[in-house]
Each structure stands twice: as C-alpha cells, then as structure tokens.
Amino acid sequence: MAQTIDDRIVVAQIGEGIISILQRNEMNPTLYLREFIEINKEKIGKDSLLYAGNTYLLPELKTEKIKNEPVKEPNPTLIYPIFGKKYEQIFIKDKSLEGAVFYLVSGHGGPDPGAIGSYGSALLSEDEYSYDVTLRLAKNLIERSAEVYMIVIDEDDGIRNDNILFMDKDEQTFPNLIIPINQRARLKQRADAVNELYMKNISKPYQRLITIHIDSRSDGGNIDVFFYHHHRSKTGKKLANNIHQTFRSKYERHQPGRKYDGSVSSRSGLYMIKNTLPPMVYIELGNIRNDRDQRRLVLSDNRQALANWISEGILKDYSESKN
Numbered sequence: 555m556a557q558t559i560d561d562r563i564v565v566a567q568i569g570e571g572i573i574s575i576l577q578r579n580e581m582n583p584t585l586y587l588r589e590f591i592e593i594n595k596e597k598i599g600k601d602s603l604l605y606a607g608n609t610y611l612l613p614e615l616k617t618e619k620i621k622n623e624p625v626k627e628p629n630p631t632l633i634y635p636i637f638g639k640k641y642e643q644i645f646i647k648d649k650s651l652e653g654a655v656f657y658l659v660s661g662h663g664g665p666d667p668g669a670i671g672s673y674g675s676a677l678l679s680e681d682e683y684s685y686d687v688t689l690r691l692a693k694n695l696i697e698r699s700a701e702v703y704m705i706v707i708d709e710d711d712g713i714r715n716d717n718i719l720f721m722d723k724d725e726q727t728f729p730n731l732i733i734p735i736n737q738r739a740r741l742k743q744r745a746d747a748v749n750e751l752y753m754k755n756i757s758k759p760y761q762r763l764i765t766i767h768i769d770s771r772s773d774g775g776n777i778d779v780f781f782y783h784h785h786r787s788k789t790g791k792k793l794a795n796n797i798h799q800t801f802r803s804k805y806e807r808h809q810p811g812r813k814y815d816g817s818v819s820s821r822s823g824l825y826m827i828k829n830t831l832p833p834m835v836y837i838e839l840g841n842i843r844n845d846r847d848q849r850r851l852v853l854s855d856n857r858q859a860l861a862n863w864i865s866e867g868i869l870k871d872y873s874e875s876k877n
Contacts, residue, residue, distance in 0.1 A: 562612040566604040575604060579612055589613040636704065637693055638712015644696050651700035654760045654872050657748045657832060659705040660688040661767035663725035664733025666740065669770030671842035673718070673852060678842055680768040682711075682719035683851045687839065688766050689713050690861035698869065701755075703728060705747050715854040741825040752831045760875055762793060763834035764864070765826050768851065771841045778805075778816035779860070782827060782836040785820035789833035794818045796874070797835060797867030804863050837864065 566575060572590055573583045591598060594610050604610065632644045661684045662668030668680030685706065690713055692702045708725045727733055727740075728747045734740045752761055769777060781798050783790035798818045805814040821827050827836055839860060840847030850856050 559611070562614070563609050564612055566606050566608050566610060568606040570604055570606070572598070572604065575610065576612075581612065581615075585616060586613045632696070634693075634696070636707065636709060636712065637689060638714070641693065641713045644693060646699060647697045649699045650869060651695060651698035651872055653758065654695075654762070655701045655703075655755050655758050656692075656695055656868075657703050657705055657751060657761070657763045658688050658692055659744055659748070659763065659765040659826065660685040661765065663706045663708070664740070665723055665735045666733075666737070667721055667723075669768055669842045671770070671848060673848055676718045677721070678718070678848065678851065679721045680770070680842055681725065682721055683842075683857070684766045684768055684839065685711065685725070686714055686719060687857050687860050688764075690858055691764070691766070691864055694861055694865040695868070698865075701758075703751055705744050706733075717852040717854075738825070742829070745826060745829040749829075749831045760872060761832045762868070762871075763826075763830055763832040764837065764868075765834065766837050766839065768840060768842045769838045770843055772843075774843045775841060776844045776846045777838075777841045778814055779840065780816045780838050781818045782821040782824065782838075783818070784827050784834065785822045787833050790835060791818070791820070792874075793833060793868070793871045794835040796871040797837070797864055800863050800867035800870065804859075 564575060564579060567578075570578075572587060576583045576586055576590060590610075590613055593613065597605065597608055597610060599605060629646045632646065633642050634644055635642050637644070660681065662679075662681040663685065666681070668684070670680070671678040685708060688704070688706070689711075692704055693713070695702050705728045706725055707728060707730075708722070710724070711722075725733060727743050728751075731743060731747075734743060748763055755761055771777065779801055781794040783794040795818055798816060801816055802814050805812060821836070824836060827834065840850050842848065842851070850860070
C-alpha cells in the first residue's frame with residue numbers, strides 16, 4: 555500500500571532530535587536525514603532541534619533503495635591471549651586474506667637463543683626479537699581474516715614495546731611441545747608440526763610458511779632484509795619476490811637515495827626449507843651485531859614496520875594468486 559501524507563506526519567516528543575525521530579519511525583538516518591531537514595527546514599530550530607508537540611513530515615520511504623542496500627555485519631573482535639593483555643583484542647578489519655593459511659616460525663627459542671649481539675651493557679638475542687616481529691605479523695594477518703598458526707609459542711611474552719627484550723627459555727613448539735636442545739631434533743619438531751597442519755588443511759589452496767631469523771656476521775657489517783626460498787619452488791620464489799619488492803618500494807619512499815641491498819635467492823640445504831611441505835619464504839631481518847641493524851630491531855616502531863611490510867608483500871602475493 556502506498557504511503558499517504560497523513561502516514562508521514564509525526565509529532566515530536568520532548569527532547570527528541572532529528573536522528574531520534576527517524577529511528578523511532580524505523581528510518582535509517584543515513585538515508586533520510588538530509589531529506590528530513592530539507593522538507594521540514596521551516597520548523598527546525600538551531601542545532602537541528604525539534605520543537606516538542608510540533609508536527610513534522612517524514613520523507614517518503616525509499617523501498618527499493620532500502621531493499622538493495624547491502625547489510626553490513628559488525629566486524630567481530632576476537633581475543634588472542636598470546637599477543638599479551640595490551641594487544642589481545644583483535645579487530646577484524648576486512649576479509650582480504652580470508653581462506654589463506656599461514657604457518658609462522660620464529661628462529662631458535664627454548665634452550666637456544668640464536669645469535670647474540672651486544673647493545674651497550676645489554677645483550678640482544680635473536681629468538682626474542684624474531685619472535686616479537688613474528689607475533690606482530692601474526693596479528694596483522696589475523697586482522698585480515700587469515701588462519702594463522704604460531705609454530706613457536708611463548709605464552710607469557712606477548713607483543714612487547716621495550717627496547718631490550720628479556721631473554722628466557724620457556725618457548726614451546728605448537729601445540730605445547732618442549733623444544734629439544736639438539737638443533738636437528740628442534741628443527742624436525744617444527745617441520746613435523748608444520749607438515750601435519752598442512753596435511754589437515756590440504757583442501758585449502760593458499761598455504762604459506764614464513765620463518766623469521768636474524769643473522770650474525772662476524773665482521774659486524776650492515777645488511778638489509780633478505781629472503782630465501784626453496785630452489786625448486788616457483789610459488790615460494792614468487793612470495794619471496796613480492797615481499798622483497800614491497801621492502802624495496804618502502805625504502806625508496808622512506809629513505810630516498812639510500813640503496814637497498816636486500817636480495818632474494820634460493821637455498822636447498824637449510825632444514826626448514828628442505829623438509830617442509832608448504833611454499834615458504836625464509837627471512838633474515840639484519841645483522842644483530844651491527845649498530846644500524848640493531849636500531850631496526852630494538853625500536854618497537856621499527857619491529858612493527860618490518861611486520862607491516864612483510865604483511866603488505868603477503869597481501870600482494872595472495873591477491874595475485876586469485877587472479
């Protein structure tokens with residue numbers, strides 16, 4: 555039945571404004587606010603106030619527009635205690651990585667701190683800084699609706715904004731395995747965890763492994779972030795190149811005139827590259843013994859930037875995989 559003028563006449567209640575009168579009559583203010591003001595402008599007071607007891611004319615219902623208006627579901631907030639109290643609430647920003655599965659492995663951990671660097675009177679350990687960047691990367695990916703597995707887990711660290719990250723030995727391997735002292739046993743444990751999860755998710759076409767390390771050069775030289783992939787994996791090479799290209803573009807934008815020397819190359823001998831099933835990229839974040847590279851690690855904003863840039867490269871790779 556078509557609306558009549560009488561159907562559209564309403565009386566303002568005490569304290570009622572335009573938005574509330576529209577909502578009371580089940581009309582979306584986003585669609586009808588401007589039109590309500592236009593047709594009632596002679597009766598609306600300062601600051602869009604309505605006069606209690608006065609009659610106002612509602613806009614005509616936009617039946618077809620309302621019918622075709624997409625329903626926007628509220629973005630969910632999820633709780634991930636692994637990120638720590640400050641960051642455990644994850645707001646899902648979009649679905650740009652929906653359907654993608656990631657296995658994230660930070661280097662060393664447990665009884666093995668990895669590479670060690672001196673920073674004033676403090677010591678920096680590879681496992682703590684690679685873990686923090688990996689956590690930040692995991693958060694970024696989850697915010698884009700990805701399915702993410704942290705293969706190395708430290709339940710009480712969370713994302714930390716300190717410059718000096720306290721060294722501990724309580725990391726575990728997914729789901730809750732004690733990390734062995736023996737290096738080969740440790741790497742096998744991680745590879746087995748990744749491969750088991752990969753087989754469980756075999757029906758999902760986009761699965762990727764990201765492992766993050768920090769190098770140690772005895773000469774103390776500065777090195778840019780660089781990437782390895784399996785020498786026979788075209789998919790892994792493509793992922794590495796997409797992240798590498800993102801880093802190159804970021805350096806050109808944020809440090810114009812500074813040459814970026816990060817590289818992409820193939821490796822066949824590294825255990826995690828050789829013995830895992832998903833296409834993967836092995837990332838080295840810098841030299842833990844170099845002053846400039848240390849600033850890349852100790853400043854939390856820089857660790858976040860590393861995670862953000864890796865995320866951008868992954869988003870590019872995932873988008874291209876769907877075309």
